[in-house]
Amino acid sequence: MLHFTHGEFHERLRRTKEKMVQEGIEVLVVTDPANMNYLSGYNGWSFYVHQALIVIIDEPQPLWIGREMDANAAKVTSWLFHEHIIPYPDYYVNSNTTHPYDFIGNILKEIGQSKRVIGLEMDNYYFSAKCFQRLQKALPQAVFKDSTNLVNWVRIIKSDTEIEYMKRAGQIAVRAMKVGIEAIDVGVRECDVAAKIFEAQIKGTPEFGGDYPAIVPLMPAGEHTSTPHITWSDETYKPNTTVLIELAGCYQRYHAPLARTVTIGEPEEKVKDLSEVVIEGMESALDVIKPGITCEEVERAWRKSIQKRGYQKESRIGYSVGLNYPPDWGEHTASLRPGDQTVLKPNMTFHMILGIWMDDYGVELSESFRVTETGYELLASAPRKLFVKHAGKKLWPGGMGA
Template identity: 35%
Template sequence: MDEEGLDALLLSEPTNQQYLSGYESQSWFTFQMLLVLRDEPQPVFTARNMEERAAEITTWMDNEYVRCYSDDYAPNSLYHPTQWVVELLEEYGYADGRVGIEEESNYLSMGAYDRLKRNLPEASLENASGVVNWLYFKKSEEELEYMREAARITDAAMETTEEVLSAGVRECDAAAAIMQTLMHGTEEYGGDMPKRAPEFGPFHFEFSTRELQDGDVFGVEFAGCRRSYSSPLCRTVHVGEPSSKRYALWEELDEDLQLVLDTVEPGKTCEEVEQTYRENANHPKASRSGYATGLGLTGWGEGTASFTEGDETVLEPGMTFHSNPSIDTLNRSGGVGPERLRMLHSETYVVTEDGCEVFGNYPRKLIVV
């Protein structure tokens, strides 16, 4: 905030709210915000008044800094929740300062931003997207341990995937078994709610009641989660015995993944990793070959660095990434069945002093069921 010249910071991203306050609750479907105020010793958290108890239990702040709004401020009521935020800024003396707002947040509507701007005529609203995200891009040892524990959950869930998938099994039944493992965790520790359901078709596609058929080939992607830290993993599943051509494609995909892992090392930029991958991969993706991952309440991407052209972020030990080469036919439409080939392969890892450390131990293989 000092570097950006900000007097106040209004955080609408749930992950950033949790990172600074400890708040844990699946309440982000309604308006909530964390206010970081320059001269206050603690942040101020606000949400619907029904979230007050969860905030008192999970945050590290004193209860006086949990300032939830009444139903009078709920959307479509007498007031709007942004009016409550304005009143808090006025009370604490920041209604006329430089106020940072996460303009790129998926949890700040255009209407809410417009209301804040209109009701804070003396304030200078500044784009503060990413100010908090970059704080957890480089992980502490405790955070890395959470990701290692999450990876053990991911490995167990991929073993479940291999056990439950076969011709005739409904996608929803397979997803139920995988989700159970993800939430059960291990005997030593439980898992968090997964940030994404298992998928058996197009990217981010919801599973259905469709029964798997011989010849189906698709990527399976999910992440075990521990204290909101995720370790995603992708593998390719083939229903029935693959042809030699399909095996050869998977081997080329495995080479592409190893290429990225061998390229990553401290001192290189994200752009240099991407360039090496794009110039040498068997099947270079149209999009990025990796992205920062780890902490997330609503997903596992952190919204900071990516292995893409133009990203000059310099790799340092402690930075964590998910690299996911793929082969996707029909203009990336994805899907299942012999006419729609989608093969995924990935690992999640941390940059070390001399390369990288992969968190998980699940075999790098084509899963044949």
């Protein structure tokens, strides 16, 4: 069930250990499910209980430590030898008296790692304040270092197989967007449009199926377009409504997000104008992308473009994207924003999302791309425009079947 070669997993581990050496980390406790997957292949919806992958600098294989009922999933989905898969008993789950990090601390002690320099993903969703307290208590002689995003930075340049998976995700994203835009109409319930988008995301294409994206479709409509992270309701769409759709295709946990804006009926001038500004800004930003450029330079191109038109946007305009699990498809490394001096390199992949949310309306447009040797390549290719729906009019060019 491995979706990458053993060679690729070993290379990932090698690069992780290289960074561990640079930062003086001897034992790395990996709790981010995307990082666990990246290094071991492990894949299951078990991250709602505590679990970890332990990378020890002088051991050839990591250890998987997780809940007993998930140990078989680790055997089935990872490349680890079975003796590297260590289950903890169920009474550690949601307990007031015991905690999985008591168990993890004891294992580290038993295998002689209790006095080492231990790297922790201190700002990961799946490493709570309590996990740290319990681990400190279990290993009083260890030295702890913050290794948040250490593996995330290893992930930032994708292999050719990863790019292929993200392109598949891109194909799924385009299909899901098409289905969504076609379904939106006066009198249709928001949830029925969302249902069709979900179906398209999971069904995928006849050649390959879809995986669940790390974020559900975000579809604010009407006055809610002033805010980007509202999902859907069971209200019906009214005439002259703007709808923002942000979604992703996902293949083997790799994402290609995509956002577009739709209006039901002719848009108000202010929406049309804002949309033009955003499309121009996208083109200006994409134009500068090539290896050697920094993240902040990409943002600057966008900023200049919209400033000419009298707009400004305070939030970042994009971030590194790829392998992930809920609640976020962003990689938490490079961001396209002022001050981020990460230098673009071939096979880095970004989601550039240009959202401008005014007090009572907004427009969104995004593209997922990889950096190539000379510029960029889109991962999901959908018409770049404001979609204006008139009853009975076909919107999407060409004959792509859903």
